[in-house]
Amino acid sequence: MALISGADREQLRKERLQELTRLKAEGTRVVGYFCLYAPVELIAAAGAVPVRLVRSSADAETAGERFLRADACSFCKSCLGGFEREPLFRLADGVVGVTTCDMMRRLPEAFEAHRTVPAFQLNLPRTSESAPHRLAEFRRQMAMLGDWLASLTGRHADEDGLQQALQRQNRLRQIVRRVDELRATLPAAVSGSDVLDVVALAGLLDPAAAVAVIERGLVRAGQSQSTAERPRVMLGGSIITEDDRWLVEMVEEKADIVADIVCTGARWAAEDAPVGEPGLDLLAGFYFSRLPCMCRRPNDRLYEHARQLVVARRVAGVVYKTLLYCDPWSFEARRLHDELGVPVLAIDSDYSGQNREQVRTRVEAFLETLAE
Amino acid sequence: MAIPASGLMTREWPDPVPARIGFEEWAELFETIPDELIQRFHYFPPNQEQWSLYLFPPQTFAIYGCRHLRRLKFDNSLAALRMWGFVQNETERLFRARQTGRHVVACMGDLGALPVIVNSFPGCVAFYPDCIWWTPFVMESQVLFDAAAEQGIPEATCFSRAALGAFAKHSYFPDPDLVIAATGASCDDYSGVEQLAARHAREMLWVESPLRRSCGGVEPPTVEFLVSEYRRVVERLERLTGHRLSEEELRRGVARANRVRQAVAQLRQLAYGAGVLPALEMMVIEFGNLHFYSDIGEWTAVVEHLLVTARARADAGQRVVAEDALRIVWVTPPADPLLLCYLEDRGGRVVGTEFVINQALAPIDETKPGLEAIACSFMAASLIGTSRQRAELVLRQASERNAEGVLISGILGGSHCAMEARLIADRVKAELDLPVLEFDVAKPGAEIDRQTRTRIDAFLELLRSRR
Numbered sequence: 001m002a003l004i005s006g007a008d009r010e011q012l013r014k015e016r017l018q019e020l021t022r023l024k025a026e027g028t029r030v031v032g033y034f035c036l037y038a039p040v041e042l043i044a045a046a047g048a049v050p051v052r053l054v055r056s057s058a059d060a061e062t063a064g065e066r067f068l069r070a071d072a073c074s075f076c077k078s079c080l081g082g083f084e085r086e087p088l089f090r091l092a093d094g095v096v097g098v099t100t101c102d103m104m105r106r107l108p109e110a111f112e113a114h115r116t117v118p119a120f121q122l123n124l125p126r127t128s129e130s131a132p133h134r135l136a137e138f139r140r141q142m143a144m145l146g147d148w149l150a151s152l153t154g155r156h157a158d159e160d161g162l163q164q165a166l167q168r169q170n171r172l173r174q175i176v177r178r179v180d181e182l183r184a185t186l187p188a189a190v191s192g193s194d195v196l197d198v199v200a201l202a203g204l205l206d207p208a209a210a211v212a213v214i215e216r217g218l219v220r221a222g223q224s225q226s227t228a229e230r231p232r233v234m235l236g237g238s239i240i241t242e243d244d245r246w247l248v249e250m251v252e253e254k255a256d257i258v259a260d261i262v263c264t265g266a267r268w269a270a271e272d273a274p275v276g277e278p279g280l281d282l283l284a285g286f287y288f289s290r291l292p293c294m295c296r297r298p299n300d301r302l303y304e305h306a307r308q309l310v311v312a313r314r315v316a317g318v319v320y321k322t323l324l325y326c327d328p329w330s331f332e333a334r335r336l337h338d339e340l341g342v343p344v345l346a347i348d349s350d351y352s353g354q355n356r357e358q359v360r361t362r363v364e365a366f367l368e369t370l371a372e
Numbered sequence: 373m374a375i376p377a378s379g380l381m382t383r384e385w386p387d388p389v390p391a392r393i394g395f396e397e398w399a400e401l402f403e404t405i406p407d408e409l410i411q412r413f414h415y416f417p418p419n420q421e422q423w424s425l426y427l428f429p430p431q432t433f434a435i436y437g438c439r440h441l442r443r444l445k446f447d448n449s450l451a452a453l454r455m456w457g458f459v460q461n462e463t464e465r466l467f468r469a470r471q472t473g474r475h476v477v478a479c480m481g482d483l484g485a486l487p488v489i490v491n492s493f494p495g496c497v498a499f500y501p502d503c504i505w506w507t508p509f510v511m512e513s514q515v516l517f518d519a520a521a522e523q524g525i526p527e528a529t530c531f532s533r534a535a536l537g538a539f540a541k542h543s544y545f546p547d548p549d550l551v552i553a554a555t556g557a558s559c560d561d562y563s564g565v566e567q568l569a570a571r572h573a574r575e576m577l578w579v580e581s582p583l584r585r586s587c588g589g590v591e592p593p594t595v596e597f598l599v600s601e602y603r604r605v606v607e608r609l610e611r612l613t614g615h616r617l618s619e620e621e622l623r624r625g626v627a628r629a630n631r632v633r634q635a636v637a638q639l640r641q642l643a644y645g646a647g648v649l650p651a652l653e654m655m656v657i658e659f660g661n662l663h664f665y666s667d668i669g670e671w672t673a674v675v676e677h678l679l680v681t682a683r684a685r686a687d688a689g690q691r692v693v694a695e696d697a698l699r700i701v702w703v704t705p706p707a708d709p710l711l712l713c714y715l716e717d718r719g720g721r722v723v724g725t726e727f728v729i730n731q732a733l734a735p736i737d738e739t740k741p742g743l744e745a746i747a748c749s750f751m752a753a754s755l756i757g758t759s760r761q762r763a764e765l766v767l768r769q770a771s772e773r774n775a776e777g778v779l780i781s782g783i784l785g786g787s788h789c790a791m792e793a794r795l796i797a798d799r800v801k802a803e804l805d806l807p808v809l810e811f812d813v814a815k816p817g818a819e820i821d822r823q824t825r826t827r828i829d830a831f832l833e834l835l836r837s838r839r
Contacts, residue, residue: 069782071528072790099583102560102787109758113795123583126556126563133600134580140593297555297567297578325785327529331564334524335571348526 003179003194003217004201012213013088016204020091023049029153032092034079034107035100036263037124039142039287041165041273042280043096045157046149052203053079053089054264056241058351060085067114073103074323074350075239080107083115088204094152095119096145099126101295101328120148128296130289139284146280162279168207169273175214176202176269182221184258184313190221192235192257193248199268200242231370232314235260236306236336236344237321238329243351244321250360251319254367259309261302267291270305295328303339310340317343317370319363324350343370384409385450390685390692392445392650392716395430401448402429413454415465416472417669423468426461427453433460439512443818445713447653447692451677458674459656462499462665463544469497469666470546475612478545478573479663480535480566482554482581484732485750487663489605490552492625492742493613499666501535501569502562503659504544508534508816509708516541517815523568528785530561531707531813539572547574550612552605556581557756560787577608581750584757590748598747606743622742628668629661630735635675636661637733639682644723644773647693648685649678651712651722655705658725661732697721698835701770703780703796704728704789707813710820711781711828718832724769726762728755728788759792763799770804776835779828780810807834 004012020030029048033040043050056078063081064072082089095117097108108119123141125134150156179198182189198217202210233255240248240262251257260266273286292302309315318340322330333346345366347359385405393401405427414424430441438460446452469476475496479486487498508516508531519537521527538544551573553566558581570576579601582594606617636657643649649657657675664671685691693716701724706712712722731753737745754762770778778800782789789812797808809831814821 067794069790069793071785076791099557102558102563103791105557105583106759106788106791109760109795110791113760113798121583121585123557125580125582127578127580129578131600131604133597137582137593137597295560295563297553297563298570298576299567325528325787325790327560327564327785327787331525331529331568334522335568 001221002197003190003221004197004213009197009201012201013204017087017091020049020051020088024091024093029093030091031094031096031149031152032089033096033098035098035104036268037098037100037287037290037293038096038122039145039283041162041169041283042142042146042157043149044165044168045161046146047153047155048093048149049206051088051092052200053082053086053092053095054200054203054239054241055082055086055088056243056351057085058353061351067110071325073101073325075241075326076103076107076110078351080110080114083111083117092117094148096122098122098124100124100293101326103325118152120145124288126295126297128292128298128301135285135288138288139281142280142284142287157280159277159279162283163275163277166273166275166279166283170275172202172207172211173269173272175211175218177266179214179218180266180269182218183256186229188256188258191252192233192260193245193252194221195257195260196240196242196245196248196265199264199266202268231255231316231367232258233367233370234258234306234309234313234315234318235262235265235321236318237262237347238323238326240264240321246353246356247319247321247347247359247363250363251367254364255370258313259315261306261309263293293328294332299332303336306336306340310342315342317345317366319345319347319366321347321349324348387449387681390648390690391448392692392713393448394445395434395442398429398446398448398453399431402431402453405450409450413457415458415461415667415670416468417673426457428457428461429453430456430460432457437513438510439818440510440710443710443713444652445650445717447650449678449681451674451681452649452653454677455653455656455674458667458670459660459665465666466497466499466545475549476546477609477612478548478551480551480553480569481558481562482579482750483729483753483755484662485602485746486552486554486579486605488625488629488736488746489602489622489743490609491628491664491668492622493609493615493617494621495615496609496613497666498663499545500663501538501545502532503662504535504538505531505707506709507538507544509710512816512818514816516544520565525564525568526785530559530783530786532562533565535562536565536569539569542572547572549574550608551576552579552608553577554579554581557583559755561785577605579605581753581756584751584753584761590751595744595747595751598750599743602743602747619742623738626736626738626742626745628672630738632664632668632672632675633661633733633735635672635679637735639675639679640733642679642682642686644725646686647691647695647697647721648682650692650716651702652709653678654722655709655712655725655727658727658729658733659705662729693721694719698777698832699723699773699775701725701766701773701775701778702727703766703778704782706781707783708816708820711813711824714820714825714828715779718829719836720832723773723775724766726754726765726769728753730754730765755788759795760799762792763796766796766800767803770800770806775806776838777806777831778808779831780808782810782812784812807831807838
């Protein structure tokens, strides 16, 4: 049984949309973001409601191709198209982009040109090695984001607001980490898709509400999900959205996803933000130093994390799903295979679904090999 | 070795009437060049060793695998021949640099600033592996792309992946003593190439290219940030060379780079204005501003020789492209140089370029402290800003040169191509009412693919019909 059933997730989404609509009517601003480097605490402390925009679909991707070339990343195209198809996207009064990869860096400009949604680009240094001037620059970028948010909401984030937001988000991260750890137990108490589900809810719901939902789910999920020893798999690659659930389900038919390194999975909750003052300084340090996305340079720390997961969670193989033209992740598939020392199945796909059965064949063959 | 005036050269070997000539014609012409003249040009000046000669005709390099040279058309001046010999000789020059005890430093990704710093150090030679992206086209070979594929880079990716193939092969340049890799507000493809190249590098120093928010103006905190990044570069080079760089040495380094940049700026005016040099040579010249083809001393002389030639032609009212040719601004450098020749063969001419190296084309402010001046110069880079800002550069040149069309050559899978080509095209159409042709350069081959040729032909026909 899933930690949070599909029906419950749909209901929660519906209720959240209604709630956001009401909040907007009352004057609250909704700010969309895409990436786990977006400082949600700052958005919340400025009086806006942060929501993570991670839906994806073939229709939205096609809609995005009216403005971007076909060889733009599927997620970027889908985000652009999402503004005419997804109710959640349409609620956004503004968008915060983070300069992780080049395409995401350029996406806010496309929003402004084609969607007339105000957008702010938070310039996160791509270099991941900590240096005082890099941290100072990122702190300055965060302050600029604070000013931009204030222009949207009429309110600057103050220290109290930041501290409260930090604590609320940390509480949420802690419970998501608990779910993540439970999937690694033997037999697993929750599934890999449960982790992706709770991270998706964490980006959608108010933090306190998300914690309550996850806690209720955990009470129900006391029983083991899996009784038989099955191949233990790690999920990696480009962003995996709720609409990519087909792949997760496909894997879980024959294997347990016991770890992941995707930005919509356990990496979201991998560490707590430090609580203290001044909040903005600590927040800047936290986001700069997060467990790096593959696009950071160098990205060795992510490899180290992946290696640790492979050992600690006895991972037998990696299902590595990249989006077409997602250079930061697709370039690394071979290296990951070389460095992790376990089999890697690399799948490169867009949102069209046309190759789904071909993917099924490959996934099943891969998992059968692992089971031998 | 600077050539102060064309008179001497004219007496020893008078340039023919300006024309674009083929491979065979250059072979015949080369026969008439006196040996004394061939013996005069050496790289790494003031060195005069026999091994450093480089004035060879395109045939020499075709024998070593540059098959595409047989299909290109070249300017028929001695200065252009000298340029081709020098450029094609770069691999040899880099290995000679290593043999003669110089520090070979690879600069990746920033397109213009880092070599100014590296070249300020005595005994350091900077080069750009980025420019290897032309090699598969010039050699009509997939070898470097195949090598990059073995490292994990898929086919639908920027041709700059050839640089990774070259790192993996350890044959196209000596293994650098240091690799300085710029990333940040740049393209994903090359950032990915850099990350994978790190596996083949002795040491890699990462440098952040910051995002530029405002259009045109310099943002003091961002410049300060960049100066801090450059300080790390200086410190690392000081450790490598054991030499402490003085402000005076850096100032001289900036002045040397500026001498080239100023000459190239004048060449751009003459070539794109008066049509005295072909587009192919101009692209090679513009990219020389990045790394001076690993020898700033001799490259300065080559560029100044070209400038003398260009001025002499302009003064004599001689052109190498027809005056009534269709005026095009070319956006993003074509990986296949044959495309530039084809455009001119079909009655077009390039009157402006936006090759994402604009930051290397403008002089560096010599009144400022060295690192600050280099940082300010870099902040003009079209790649680190918005597509809207890049479109402004295109619009400005198109207006100034009364362009009749804009041609955007892209790369399938190139991150910035995918995101900005349409934004730029839309602005050009909306603001100048100019036709835009956008196409992706096909993979290396002996000739331009038929579809691209047809599209260029149709585009030029359209422009002609609008006259």
